[in-house]
Amino acid sequence: MGSRQHLRELKSGSPLPYTDDIRAYKREYAEALDAQDPLRSFREEFIIPSKEDLKRKTLVSEDSNEASDPCIYLCGNSLGVQPRNTQRYIEQYLRTWATKGVTGHFVPHDDQLLPPFVDVDTAASKLMAPVVGALQSEVAVMGTLTANLHFLMASFYRPTKEKYKIILEGKAFPSDHYAVESQLRHHNFNPKDGMVLIEPKDLEQPILSTEQIIQVIDDNASSTALILLSAIQFYTGQYFDIERITAHAHSKNILIGWDCAHAAGNVDLRLHDWNVDFAAWCNYKYLNSGPGGIAGLFVHERHGSVDEKQPDSEETFRPRLSGWWGGDIKTRFDMANQFLPQPGAAGFQLSNPSVLDINAVVASLEIFNRTTMKEIRQKSLNLTGYLEHLLLKYPLDAPPEDKPFTLITPSNPAERGAQLSLRLQPGLLDHVLHLLEENGVVIDERKPDVIRVAPAPLYNTYVEVWEFSQIFLRACKEAVKAR
Numbered sequence: 001m002g003s004r005q006h007l008r009e010l011k012s013g014s015p016l017p018y019t020d021d022i023r024a025y026k027r028e029y030a031e032a033l034d035a036q037d038p039l040r041s042f043r044e045e046f047i048i049p050s051k052e053d054l055k056r057k058t059l060v061s062e063d064s065n066e067a068s069d070p071c072i073y074l075c076g077n078s079l080g081v082q083p084r085n086t087q088r089y090i091e092q093y094l095r096t097w098a099t100k101g102v103t104g105h106f107v108p109h110d111d112q113l114l115p116p117f118v119d120v121d122t123a124a125s126k127l128m129a130p131v132v133g134a135l136q137s138e139v140a141v142m143g144t145l146t147a148n149l150h151f152l153m154a155s156f157y158r159p160t161k162e163k164y165k166i167i168l169e170g171k172a173f174p175s176d177h178y179a180v181e182s183q184l185r186h187h188n189f190n191p192k193d194g195m196v197l198i199e200p201k202d203l204e205q206p207i208l209s210t211e212q213i214i215q216v217i218d219d220n221a222s223s224t225a226l227i228l229l230s231a232i233q234f235y236t237g238q239y240f241d242i243e244r245i246t247a248h249a250h251s252k253n254i255l256i257g258w259d260c261a262h263a264a265g266n267v268d269l270r271l272h273d274w275n276v277d278f279a280a281w282c283n284y285k286y287l288n289s290g291p292g293g294i295a296g297l298f299v300h301e302r303h304g305s306v307d308e309k310q311p312d313s314e315e316t317f318r319p320r321l322s323g324w325w326g327g328d329i330k331t332r333f334d335m336a337n338q339f340l341p342q343p344g345a346a347g348f349q350l351s352n353p354s355v356l357d358i359n360a361v362v363a364s365l366e367i368f369n370r371t372t373m374k375e376i377r378q379k380s381l382n383l384t385g386y387l388e389h390l391l392l393k394y395p396l397d398a399p400p401e402d403k404p405f406t407l408i409t410p411s412n413p414a415e416r417g418a419q420l421s422l423r424l425q426p427g428l429l430d431h432v433l434h435l436l437e438e439n440g441v442v443i444d445e446r447k448p449d450v451i452r453v454a455p456a457p458l459y460n461t462y463v464e465v466w467e468f469s470q471i472f473l474r475a476c477k478e479a480v481k482a483r
Contacts, residue, residue, distance in 0.1 A: 025390065030466035033386070039379050039457060045367050046288070046459040047082045048073055051440030071440040072464050072471075076456035077237075077262060077419045078444045080288030085363035089113055093359045113359075120358045121325075121349070127365035131287070131373060132260065132279070133270035134298050137344035141283075141296050141361065142353055145261055146175045148280040148297045149228070151348060153183050155320040156255050156278055156303075159225045164189050167216060167227040170197035171206065173234045176259055180228060196220050207410055208233075210241045214248050221252040229256070231263035231279070235446060237409040237419035237454075239267060243274040250275065261285060264296070266380070266417040268373040271298050278303070286418070286456060288364035294357035297345060304344040317341050323350025367458065379457040380418045383465055387420060387455060390469035404428055404476045408450070419454040421446075428479040435475035441468060 023029050034040055050068030053060055073081055092113050096104045105117040114120050124141035132139065142148065157166065164187070166180050184194040198216050200206035217227065227249050232239050242258060249256040257278040263269055265286030271279055279298040283289035306317045320341070324332065326349040328340045341347030368376075392407065404425045409416050424432060429449050436443060444452045455465055 027463065027466055030386075030462040033382075033462035037379065037462070039371060039375060040461070042367065042371070042458045043461065045084055047084060048459065049081070049442070054440065054442070069440070071442055072468050073442045074453045074455055074460065074464070074468060075442045075444050076286050076288075076460075077234075077266075077452060077454035079284055079291060080265075080286055080364070080456065081459060082290070083288055083364045083367055085366060086290070086360055089359040089363040090356065093355060114362060117355045118352075120355050120362075121346070121353045124353075124358050124362050124365065125346070127362060127369050128296055131269075131365065131368055132264055132281070132296070132298060133268065133274075133373070134272045135301060135344075137346070138272060138298050138301055138304065139296060140299075140345040140349055141294055141358060142349050143295050143297070144292070145259070145280055145282040145295045146179055148295055149176065149179045149257075149259065150183070151321055151350070152257060152278045152280060152297060152299070153179070153226070153228075155318055155348070156257060157183055157187075157226045158319075159187050159189065163223055163225045165194050165196050165220055165224045165226075167196040167198065167220060167224055167229075169208065169229060169233065170199035171233070171235060172228075172230060173259070173261070176228065176230070196224065204406075205408060206236055207238055207408075208240070210244055213240070213245055217245075217248060217252060217254065221254065224252075224254050227254055227256040229258055231258045231260045231269065232266065232417045232419070234262055235421060235450070235452075237262075237416050237421050237452065239263070239410075239414070239416050241415075242269075242276065246274055246276055260298075262419070263417065265368065265373075265376075268377040272300065276300060283361045283364075287361065287368070289357070289361035293360050294354055297348065299345040299348060301344065304347060306341055306343045306347065308340065317347065320348055321350070325349040325352045376457045380455070381413050383455040383457060383460060383462065384416065384418055384420060385413055386462060387453065387465045387469065390466065391420075391422070391472070404480050417454075418456060419452055421450055421452050424449045424451070424476070425480075427483055428476065431479035431482055432472070432475045435478060436471060439471045439475075441471055 048070040051071045052068040054071055100107055108116055114123050121141055125139045126136050128141055129136040129139045143151065166184065168176065168180055180195060181191040184191045196216065198208055198213055200208055201212070217224070229240060229245065231242055246256050255277045258276055260269065260279050260281035262285060264281040264283070276298065277300055280295065282295045284291055284293045303318050307315065322339050322341065326341050326347045328342060331340070388407065405422045407420060408423050409419065409421045426449060429445060429447065432451070433445060446452065453468065
């Protein structure tokens with residue numbers, strides 16, 4: 001199958017079928033893929049750090065950045081690049097604050113990008129909902145990831161003497177592990193008894209099959225109060241079968257929540273349709289809100305209902321840690337000290353949100369809302385598939401066992417997001433990282449031997465993927481010789 005057929009299939013929306021046609025390994029082929037990319041114009045919406053600026057010891061102006069050669073930035077799984085919109089949104093927020101003061105909470109203006117301060121959280125949830133496959137009422141843009149997990153577990157983890165365990169991955173991101181452990185201690189349970197850790201059977205290929213997860217749920221169903229899993233595993237990049245695992249948890253009468261930090265803005269989540277109980281995520285990775293930017297959470301509509309007809313009943317709404325911004329908007333400023341939450345995820349808010357932070361995340365969400373997660377996911381499948389093919393199949397005369405690295409991310413595209421995790425042979429990592437840095441490549445590493453490479457569909461190109469593969473393969477060869 002030749003290049004023209006490949007391009008026709010790309011244009012039709014089908015996953016790219018890569019072959020050993022030597023033309024697929026040429027820069028011209030990558031350039032042709034970029035020319036056919038329906039999302040190619042979105043790259044101009046982002047500021048890509050330049051190779052020159054990465055090496056500078058001082059900050060420089062954006063004009064200097066524009067004139068320089070952009071780096072190959074494949075680290076959106078750790079921190080997304082800055083949208084050009086961000087400066088405009090932040091400047092208007094600062095202008096509103098400067099010129100309106102406290103009245104900026106309530107007074108709209110003709111040239112506003114966002115509504116008055118008291119309503120910015122609603123505007124943000126409207127833009128966020130389609131990104132995670134939710135109703136607007138099921139999403140709140142608030143807090144930070146781990147804090148939101150604690151708020152959600154305060155509501156959804158209701159242990160008894162018989163059912164108190166929490167199931168999670170043994171290799172979960174450390175803050176998730178700490179949050180679960182501290183929740184157990186908070187309820188006077190010993191984490192050694194209460195944490196059920198799902199460990200990979202093969203540390204060389206640390207994947208958790210759906211069948212293994214289901215088996216752990218079955219084995220602990222009678223004593224488990226909650227399940228908390230990652231939608232996409234941060235280390236391996238594995239994308240779990242959220243729909244099937246959630247349905248199985250519910251069949252055992254167990255609530256389940258998902259940490260979507262590496263999934264939001266990466267894959268086409270459908271949290272509402274999959275009947276997920278709750279979820280939380282940060283927005284500074286694929287959603288480009290800036291370091292430590294405001295986060296988000298999801299609460300399925302069945303858990304967010306509020307019965308206003310029985311204000312004195314204990315069953316009026318789902319128990320939670322409450323704060324004034326989650327209260328009924330109609331009575332928010334009455335200061336009556338009688339808490340009745342807003343329906344939906346908004347009722348889980350506590351303090352009024354940072355308007356500065358919301359402007360930063362909305363600047364990116366506005367871009368996402370110009371396309372769809374289905375289209376973004378399609379390009380991601382193509383980009384990541386192309387990267388995998390270039391790394392594992394080229395050069396054509398080199399058998400896989402001769403390469404000094406292995407792929408620990410699932411080879412099935414449906415079981416991974418944008419990230420490929422590559423495990424280098426012992427002793428190669430530092431040398432490879434040095435050579436990548438010297439060539440203006442930004443990726444993420446997990447010591448002692450793994451690099452994580454994540455092409456972001458909205459701003460990364462096929463040519464960048466091709467260039468990375470050339471640099472990385474050359475770096476591996478040089479590292480092996482220097483060993």
